Amino acid sequence: xxxxxxxxxxxxxxxxxxxxxxxxxxxxxxxxxxxxxxxxxxxxxxxxxxxxxxxxxxxxxxxxxxxxxxxxxxxxxxxxxxxxxxxxxxxxxxxxxxxxxxxxxxxxxxxxxxxxxxxxxxxxxxxxxxxxxxxxxxxxxx
Amino acid sequence: xxxxxxxxxxxxxxxxxxxxxxxxxxxxxxxxxxxxxxxxxxxxxxxxxxxxxxxxxxxxxxxxxxxxxxxxxxxxxxxxxxxxxxxxxxxxxxxxxxxxxxxx
Numbered sequence: 001x002x003x004x005x006x007x008x009x010x011x012x013x014x015x016x017x018x019x020x021x022x023x024x025x026x027x028x029x030x031x032x033x034x035x036x037x038x039x040x041x042x043x044x045x046x047x048x049x050x051x052x053x054x055x056x057x058x059x060x061x062x063x064x065x066x067x068x069x070x071x072x073x074x075x076x077x078x079x080x081x082x083x084x085x086x087x088x089x090x091x092x093x094x095x096x097x098x099x100x101x102x103x104x105x106x107x108x109x110x111x112x113x114x115x116x117x118x119x120x121x122x123x124x125x126x127x128x129x130x131x132x133x134x135x136x137x138x139x140x141x142x
Numbered sequence: 143x144x145x146x147x148x149x150x151x152x153x154x155x156x157x158x159x160x161x162x163x164x165x166x167x168x169x170x171x172x173x174x175x176x177x178x179x180x181x182x183x184x185x186x187x188x189x190x191x192x193x194x195x196x197x198x199x200x201x202x203x204x205x206x207x208x209x210x211x212x213x214x215x216x217x218x219x220x221x222x223x224x225x226x227x228x229x230x231x232x233x234x235x236x237x238x239x240x241x242x243x244x245x246x
Contacts, residue, residue, distance in 0.1 A: 004225050008233050010240055020236060030236040033228055060148075091225075109229055 004111040014097045014105040018074045021095050021107070022046040033057070044068075045077050066090065081111075147214055150194035155179065156187050160196060160210060168209040 010017055020026040022045040028038040032055040039061060040054040045068050052065040069092070070078040078094040091113035098106045151157050159174055175184050188208065191197040196214045200207050 004229070006226070006229055006233065008237070010237065012240055012244055016244075017240075020240060026239070030239050031232055032235075033231040034235070107233070109233070111225060111229070 004109075006109045008107045008109075009100060009104060010107060011104055013103055014074050014099045017097050017105045017107060018046075018077075021097070022071075022077055028053075031055070045079060046071060046073070051079065066093075146194040147196060150190050150196055153187070153190075156191055159187060159191065159208075163197070163208060163210045164215070168207050170205045170207055172205070174208065 010020075012020075020030070024041055024043040027043050027045070028041050031043075031053060032038060035057070037056045038053060039056045040052075042050070042052050045051060048068045048071060050065065050067050052063065054061050054063045065082050066080040068077065068079045070076065074097065076094065076096050078092065080090045081093050082090045091111050094108075094110045094112075096108040096110070098108070100106045151160065158176075162174065163169060171184065171188060175181070188197065188199070191208075192199060194214075195211060197208050198211050
């Protein structure tokens with residue numbers, strides 16, 4: 001099991017940042033990789049319970065679901081995350097917010113329970129094909 | 143463009159052609175035939191792969207030579223995301239959103 005940790009700093013206060021991290025109208029605008037768009041969401045991370053989101057990518061839609069485990073307004077959200085159809089256990093994601101002066105706040109994102117950092121989220125349905133292509137590309141580049 | 147790429151590769155014969163060209167480099171159409179498929183069927187597969195931008199073709203005397211366009215494979219690679227890339231890109235987008243909405 002490995003853990004992924006990313007730290008960022010944003011130019012808004014902790015209460016505002018918490019809203020961007022938990023409310024659907026904000027989440028659908030930033031969740032997902034470059035070029036992706038969110039097509040359906042039940043995504044209120046500010047209260048314990050299930051959530052789901054469908055992200056459209058050039059490879060086709062992929063769905064993510066999970067359950068909000070823990071909420072501390074303005075400070076912390078913790079939820080499980082599962083990509084259906086992927087052969088991977090649920091991982092747990094935690095957003096931690098710390099105020100940094102009057103108009104700044106720091107975000108620490110921790111994802112734990114990842115078996116392999118190379119588990120690729122966008123690969124659903126294409127896992128076999130891409131893995132084979134990458135192997136061959138590795139050979140070709142050697 | 144990318145959906146075409148994936149649609150074109152979602153066929154065992156075409157994927158095998160691409161794998162072989164990646165492994166062995168440029169090859170003639172005739173050498174890529176596996177003997178079980180008719181010439182028109184093979185040329186259909188080559189056309190699909192060319193139209194999707196995966197293969198390029200050049201003519202050398204009587205032969206048609208095919209090779210894989212590296213750009214096509216790189217475009218696929220961009221959608222193979224690790225968890226880290228997924229979150230880094232998401233948090234970049236969050237940064238842009240916050241900037242846009244809170245600009246004085």
